[in-house]
Amino acid sequence: MAKSATRSRLPTRDAILAAAQYEFAAKGLSGARVNAISSRARANKRLIYYYFGSKEGLYLAVLERTYEGLRGAERKLNLDHLEPETAIRRLIEFNFEYCRKHPELISLINNENLHQAKHLRKSTKVRELHSPFVRMIDEILKRGVSKGVFRPGLDPVDVYITIASIGYFYLANNWTLSAIFARDLGARAALERRKKHNIDMMLHALRAKAPRAR
Amino acid sequence: MAKSATRSRLPTRDAILAAAQYEFAAKGLSGARVNAISSRARANKRLIYYYFGSKEGLYLAVLERTYEGLRGAERKLNLDHLEPETAIRRLIEFNFEYCRKHPELISLINNENLHQAKHLRKSTKVRELHSPFVRMIDEILKRGVSKGVFRPGLDPVDVYITIASIGYFYLANNWTLSAIFARDLGARAALERRKKHNIDMMLHALRAKAPRAR
Amino acid sequence: MAKSATRSRLPTRDAILAAAQYEFAAKGLSGARVNAISSRARANKRLIYYYFGSKEGLYLAVLERTYEGLRGAERKLNLDHLEPETAIRRLIEFNFEYCRKHPELISLINNENLHQAKHLRKSTKVRELHSPFVRMIDEILKRGVSKGVFRPGLDPVDVYITIASIGYFYLANNWTLSAIFARDLGARAALERRKKHNIDMMLHALRAKAPRAR
Amino acid sequence: MAKSATRSRLPTRDAILAAAQYEFAAKGLSGARVNAISSRARANKRLIYYYFGSKEGLYLAVLERTYEGLRGAERKLNLDHLEPETAIRRLIEFNFEYCRKHPELISLINNENLHQAKHLRKSTKVRELHSPFVRMIDEILKRGVSKGVFRPGLDPVDVYITIASIGYFYLANNWTLSAIFARDLGARAALERRKKHNIDMMLHALRAKAPRAR
DNA sequence: GATGAATGAGAGTTCATTCAT
DNA sequence: GATGAATGAACTCTCATTCAT
Numbered sequence: 001m002a003k004s005a006t007r008s009r010l011p012t013r014d015a016i017l018a019a020a021q022y023e024f025a026a027k028g029l030s031g032a033r034v035n036a037i038s039s040r041a042r043a044n045k046r047l048i049y050y051y052f053g054s055k056e057g058l059y060l061a062v063l064e065r066t067y068e069g070l071r072g073a074e075r076k077l078n079l080d081h082l083e084p085e086t087a088i089r090r091l092i093e094f095n096f097e098y099c100r101k102h103p104e105l106i107s108l109i110n111n112e113n114l115h116q117a118k119h120l121r122k123s124t125k126v127r128e129l130h131s132p133f134v135r136m137i138d139e140i141l142k143r144g145v146s147k148g149v150f151r152p153g154l155d156p157v158d159v160y161i162t163i164a165s166i167g168y169f170y171l172a173n174n175w176t177l178s179a180i181f182a183r184d185l186g187a188r189a190a191l192e193r194r195k196k197h198n199i200d201m202m203l204h205a206l207r208a209k210a211p212r213a214r
Numbered sequence: 215m216a217k218s219a220t221r222s223r224l225p226t227r228d229a230i231l232a233a234a235q236y237e238f239a240a241k242g243l244s245g246a247r248v249n250a251i252s253s254r255a256r257a258n259k260r261l262i263y264y265y266f267g268s269k270e271g272l273y274l275a276v277l278e279r280t281y282e283g284l285r286g287a288e289r290k291l292n293l294d295h296l297e298p299e300t301a302i303r304r305l306i307e308f309n310f311e312y313c314r315k316h317p318e319l320i321s322l323i324n325n326e327n328l329h330q331a332k333h334l335r336k337s338t339k340v341r342e343l344h345s346p347f348v349r350m351i352d353e354i355l356k357r358g359v360s361k362g363v364f365r366p367g368l369d370p371v372d373v374y375i376t377i378a379s380i381g382y383f384y385l386a387n388n389w390t391l392s393a394i395f396a397r398d399l400g401a402r403a404a405l406e407r408r409k410k411h412n413i414d415m416m417l418h419a420l421r422a423k424a425p426r427a428r
Numbered sequence: 429m430a431k432s433a434t435r436s437r438l439p440t441r442d443a444i445l446a447a448a449q450y451e452f453a454a455k456g457l458s459g460a461r462v463n464a465i466s467s468r469a470r471a472n473k474r475l476i477y478y479y480f481g482s483k484e485g486l487y488l489a490v491l492e493r494t495y496e497g498l499r500g501a502e503r504k505l506n507l508d509h510l511e512p513e514t515a516i517r518r519l520i521e522f523n524f525e526y527c528r529k530h531p532e533l534i535s536l537i538n539n540e541n542l543h544q545a546k547h548l549r550k551s552t553k554v555r556e557l558h559s560p561f562v563r564m565i566d567e568i569l570k571r572g573v574s575k576g577v578f579r580p581g582l583d584p585v586d587v588y589i590t591i592a593s594i595g596y597f598y599l600a601n602n603w604t605l606s607a608i609f610a611r612d613l614g615a616r617a618a619l620e621r622r623k624k625h626n627i628d629m630m631l632h633a634l635r636a637k638a639p640r641a642r
Numbered sequence: 643m644a645k646s647a648t649r650s651r652l653p654t655r656d657a658i659l660a661a662a663q664y665e666f667a668a669k670g671l672s673g674a675r676v677n678a679i680s681s682r683a684r685a686n687k688r689l690i691y692y693y694f695g696s697k698e699g700l701y702l703a704v705l706e707r708t709y710e711g712l713r714g715a716e717r718k719l720n721l722d723h724l725e726p727e728t729a730i731r732r733l734i735e736f737n738f739e740y741c742r743k744h745p746e747l748i749s750l751i752n753n754e755n756l757h758q759a760k761h762l763r764k765s766t767k768v769r770e771l772h773s774p775f776v777r778m779i780d781e782i783l784k785r786g787v788s789k790g791v792f793r794p795g796l797d798p799v800d801v802y803i804t805i806a807s808i809g810y811f812y813l814a815n816n817w818t819l820s821a822i823f824a825r826d827l828g829a830r831a832a833l834e835r836r837k838k839h840n841i842d843m844m845l846h847a848l849r850a851k852a853p854r855a856r
Numbered sequence: 857g858a859t860g861a862a863t864g865a866g867a868g869t870t871c872a873t874t875c876a877t
Numbered sequence: 878g879a880t881g882a883a884t885g886a887a888c889t890c891t892c893a894t895t896c897a898t
Contacts, residue, residue, distance in 0.1 A: 012861080028328055031244035034889060044863050049890065051861095109390055110324040114242055117389035130394050151418075157395060158411050162380055168387075169379035175331035176323055181371065182341065197372045204365075205419035226878080248872060258880055260874085269872065440882080456756055459672035462868060472884050477869065479882095537818055538752040542670055545817035558822050579846075585823060586839050593811035594804055601810075603759035604751055609799065610769065625800045632793075633847035654857085676893060686859055688895085697893065 013051050015041040020048075021062045025104030028111045029059050060119045066108050067126045073098055074133055084144030088163075088206065089199050091137070096167040096195050106172045134160060144206070151208045159206070166198045227265050229255040234262075235276045239318030242325050243273050274333045278340060280322050285343040287312055293350055298358030302377075302420065303413050305351070310381040310409050320386045347374055358420070365422045373420070380412045441479050443469040448476075449490045453532030456539045457487050488547045494536050495554045501526055502561055512572030516591075516634065517627050519565070524595040524623050534600045562588060572634070579636045587634070594626045655693050657683040662690075663704045667746030670753045671701050702761045706768055708750050713771040715740055721778055726786030730805075730848065731841050733779070738809040738837050748814045775802050786848070793850045801848070808840045 019041035023032040034055055038045040052058035077094055079087040099106055112120050120126060137156040144150030170177070170185070178185045185194075233255035237246040248269055252259040266272040291308055293301040313320060326334050334340055351370040358364030384391070384399070392399045399408070447469035451460040462483055466473040480486040505522055507515040527534060540548050548554060565584040572578030598605070598613070606613045613622075661683035665674040676697055680687040694700040719736055721729040741748060754762050762768055779798040786792030812819070812827070820827045827836070 026328075028242055028244060028325075030242060031328075033887090035887085044861095045889095046863060046891080047861080055889065107328060109387060110328065111242075113387055113389045114240075114245075114321060114324065115389075117393040120390055120393045126394060127396060134395075155411075158408075161384060161391065162411070162415055165379045165383035166376055169383050170375060173323060173327055173382075175327045175329075176334055177375065179331045179334045180341065180344070194372075194375075197369075197376070201376055201419040204421075204423075205415040207418075207423075209418070209421070209423060247870090249870095258878090259872095260880065261878075263873070264878075454756075456670050456672060456753075458670060459756075461866090463866085472882095473868090474870085474884060475882080483868065535756060537815060538756065539670075541815055541817045542668075542673075542749060542752065543817075545821040548818055548821045554822060555824055562823075583839075586836075589812060589819065590808055590839070590843055593807045596815075597807035597811050598803060601751060601755055603755045604762055605803065607759040607762045608769070608773070622800075622803075625797075625804070629804055629847040632849075632851075633843040635846075635851070637846070637849070637851060675891090677891095686857095687893095688859065689857075691894070692857075 012041070012043045012047060016043050016048055016051065016058070017062060017065055019043075020058050021066060021104055021108075024059055024062055024111065025107035028107070029056075029115065056119070060122065063108060063112060063119055064123055064125055066102075066105055069102070070098065070105060071130070071133070079136060079140060084140050084147060084149055085203060087140045088144075088202060091140075092163055092167065092199050092202055093195060095163055096171075096198060099167050099171045100191065103171070106168065110172065141206075145208075148208055150206045154206065162205075163202060166201065167195075170194050170198075226255070226257050226261060230257050230262055230265065230272070231275060231279055233257075234272050235280065235318055235322075238273055238276055238325070239321035242321070243270075243329065270333065274337060277322055277326065277333055278337055280316075280319055281340050281343055283316070284312065284319060285345065289346055291350075293354060298354050298361060298363055299417060301350075301354045302358075302416060305347070305354075306377055306381065306413050306416055307409060309377055310385070310412060313381050313385045314405065317385070320382065324386065345374070355420075359422075362422055364420045368420065376419075377416060380415065381409075384408050384412075440469070440471045440475060444471050444476055444479065444486070445489060445493055447471075448486050449494060449532055449536075452487055452490055452539070453535035456535070457484075457543065484547065488550065491536060491540060491547055492551055492553055494530075494533055497530070498526065498533060499558070499561070507564060507568060512568050512575060512577055513631060515568045516572075516630060519568075520591055520595065520627050520630055521623060523591055524599070524626060527595050527599045528619065531599070534596065538600065569634075573636075576636055578634045582634065590633075591630060594629065595623075598622050598626075654683070654685050654689060658685050658690055658693060658700070659703060659707055661685075662700050663708065663746055663750075666701055666704055666753070667749035670749070671698075671757065674701075698761065702765060705750055705754060705761055706765055708744075708747055709768050709771055711744070712740065712747060713773065717774055719778075721782060726782050726789060726791055727845060729778075729782045730786075730844060733775070733782075734805055734809065734841050734844055735837060737805055738813070738840060741809050741813045742833065745813070748810065752814065773802070779805075783848075787850075790850055792848045796848065804847075805844060808843065809837075812836050812840075 016037065020032070020037045022040065023037045026032070032055075034045060034048060037058070038048055048055075048058055052061055074094070077090065079090055082090065112118075134156050137160050141150055141154055141156055141159065145152045174186045184190065230251065234246070234251045236254065237251045240246070246269075248259060248262060251272070252262055262269075262272055266275055288308075291304065293304055296304065326332075348370050351374050355364055355368055355370060355373065359366045388400045398404065444465065448460070448465045450468065451465045454460070460483075462473060462476060465486070466476055476483075476486055480489055502522070505518065507518055510518065540546075562584050565588050569578055569582055569584055569587065573580045602614045612618065658679065662674070662679045664682065665679045668674070674697075676687060676690060679700070680690055690697075690700055694703055716736075719732065721732055724732065754760075776798050779802050783792055783796055783798060783801065787794045816828045826832065
């Protein structure tokens with residue numbers, strides 16, 4: 001009954017959210033168990049319904065919290081005054097590292113796609129978080145074009161999705177890829193190798209082709 | 215466990231597999247219901263246990279069947295005698311189209327990664343079905359390099375994963391991306407646009423650059 | 429696990445219905461417990477859902493079964509060839525005795541009125557059971573009028589409801605009436621007394637007033 | 643448990659009682675929800691326990707309040723100086739109208755009978771609130787007999803219960819009767835018709851008959 | 857008087873699975 | 878090959894009630 005001092009400052013609500021994030025990420029919406037969440041949070045099961053109404057309500061709260069985490073981290077990236085190539089490199093690195101450190105993000109997004117984004121669409125919050133990021137990429141690309149390092153005509157959303165793709169896919173499907181190729185693609189060296197490959201590919205893909213005298 | 219070949223001729227067994235593929239893809243392993251599968255297959259529930267032993271056994275059978283489908287289609291692609299750039303283009307197109315026409319592949323792979331490829335690793339069959347693509351890509355890249363159209367030093371597995379990434383991610387996360395960017399990225403036009411973008415990016419990424427004066 | 433021989437001939441479905449009738453009558457729809465029903469029926473709780481879909485489905489089945497019991501007993505009353513006064517007397521006695529022997533009927537009807545007959549209205553079965561009874565009363569009244577023993581102008585549904593009222597109310601509210609009047613109105617003597625009172629009142633109410641020379 | 647008189651001045655307590663009366667009447671004791679009562683009363687749930695101790699305590703308070711309302715209305719009826727037939731007519735009308743305007747009375751009485759008057763018996767208050775009707779009816783009958791309009795030998799409790807029966811039953815079972823006879827017995831015209839029928843039946847039942855020649 | 861947070865027990869319901877035929 | 882009946886365990890969710898302030 002007596003709660004340990006370590007979590008007494010964390011309100012129970014947050015403890016539930018954290019536990020739920022873990023469980024939903026590990027098992028999916030249908031696979032996660034309310035019981036498991038409540039005992040992981042050391043909270044009474046009833047409280048989940050008190051605060052979130054239902055398992056789905058809790059799931060949505062976790063989803064929003066997870067996206068907020070990502071957008072918050074993105075906002076801290078200050079790419080505006082970097083060289084365009086450096087900025088893109090940072091972006092790829094950030095994307096790769098964030099996914100690596102937050103496997104729950106991948107799981108939750110996959111799960112949400114399984115449900116055809118039914119829950120995410122209810123959330124207006126998430127949409128607002130996104131546009132500044134696209135604008136940021138747009139400016140990087142434009143600066144790159146005017147400096148002659150990037151080729152013109154690239155759409156920032158396309159580029160963003162491509163950057164996200166090459167990091168996300170490798171990490172999201174690491175288990176099946178490792179099984180099929182019979183290698184450990186999750187080993188530290190493999191991860192570093194992949195990150196470099198992604199940067200290399202992306203920069204080659206964006207780079208202006210024609211030789212330029214300087 | 216080893217079942218005789220005669221069984222595969224039974225229509226009920228196939229009906230169960232098809233229904234299960236649909237349900238597992240739509241709801242995930244934990245979300246799918248044995249009841250739903252049996253009624254979709256118009257088969258008695260008991261037969262599922264007769265043929266596959268358990269829900270998990272059925273799931274593994276579905277997984278194998280799904281990978282077999284993919285590998286079979288891959289094997290039909292004959293890229294050996296095409297120009298290297300054309301071959302890559304075909305590969306990207308194939309990958310994109312196959313994922314688009316087989317959303318169950320994406321769902322099942324995602325699901326399997328959620329379970330850390332626990333089931334896939336059990337399957338000896340799947341490993342034998344190794345993608346012929348790696349060898350194919352290796353040859354394409356080599357030919358491209360010797361013809362001077364592709365830059366050297368690229369690993370075929372890396373390239374394969376990158377090609378897979380850019381198609382898969384867009385399609386797998388179509389629902390959440392559409393929600394976040396408030397666009398319909400699943401519309402026919404958007405899909406075509408994306409396919410072209412993927413080819414464009416990939417070819418730029420692989421292409422040998424003219425030397426740059428500095 | 430081994431079921432006793434006494435109920436082995438009764439299919440489980442019927443055992444569930446009987447147990448449910450008891451529980452719903454004793455506790456009402458919301459007060460009855462599915463657990464209690466299943467253990468009274470010595471049936472697995474799951475079977476209730478297998479056969480009846482839900483607690484409400486079971487409740488409706490009980491309701492229909494209960495009305496069928498009443499209508500079946502009514503049908504066996506053969507009042508067609510009796511003297512009109514005797515027929516009415518029999519009817520009052522029957523109604524009183526049936527309610528007394530089937531307190532579950534009263535409980536279930538009260539409960540159903542609490543729910544504004546929500547469930548009963550779904551049942552087409554119940555409506556069909558009723559019309560022959562009204563016709564029977566109509567014929568008794570007509571014969572009574574033509575014989576000069578009953579006054580004319582009485583509607584058979586009105587009369588039926590009145591007959592039902594005077595028996596039902598006394599029995600249905602026996603507990604509160606006994607509490608308020610501080611008497612045991614459920615004692616055998618009190619019941620007999622009431623039955624006679626009902627017959628007396630009803631016959632006086634129906635009887636032709638004007639003196640008739642014979 | 644004995645609460646001071648000052649409490650009844652508090653609006654919150656009364657709001658709770660009113661809300662509880664509504665909920666208990668609409669759903670029964672087991673169907674009513676403490677949450678629903680507190681939010682209907684716009685009172686904190688905790689206050690229900692502060693004032694009434696438990697859900698059952700609240701239920702008993704509601705029951706007492708409801709009976710008090712009935713007895714109060716009964717006491718206002720002054721039938722002593724009316725013609726006996728008029729007095730009976732008024733009594734029947736009053737009973738019918740009171741039940742019609744106070745469906746919660748019916749619900750609560752039904753519910754209380756479901757529980758075998760368990761709660762009512764606990765209440766000393768209710769027993770003190772004896773109906774003044776029995777004495778009233780006794781006097782009316784006696785006057786009627788001495789005037790030659792009513793037949794002798796009728797017990798006032800029997801008559802009271804009969805008057806209560808014919809009004810109560812029709813109204814209490816209005817929903818099921820309407821369903822069974824496929825008519826709207828709750829319509830204004832049907833109610834008026836029934837009220838007249840009740841008066842007619844009762845007066846005929848009580849009336850002294852002219853002697854019959856045989 | 858009044859309240860938000862918390863709770864243990866148990867509600868109805870659903871699950872994958874097996875029995876008997 | 879095929880089936881209807883049956884099952885124990887576990888599920889999500891709700892209940893009346895109490896704690897701490």
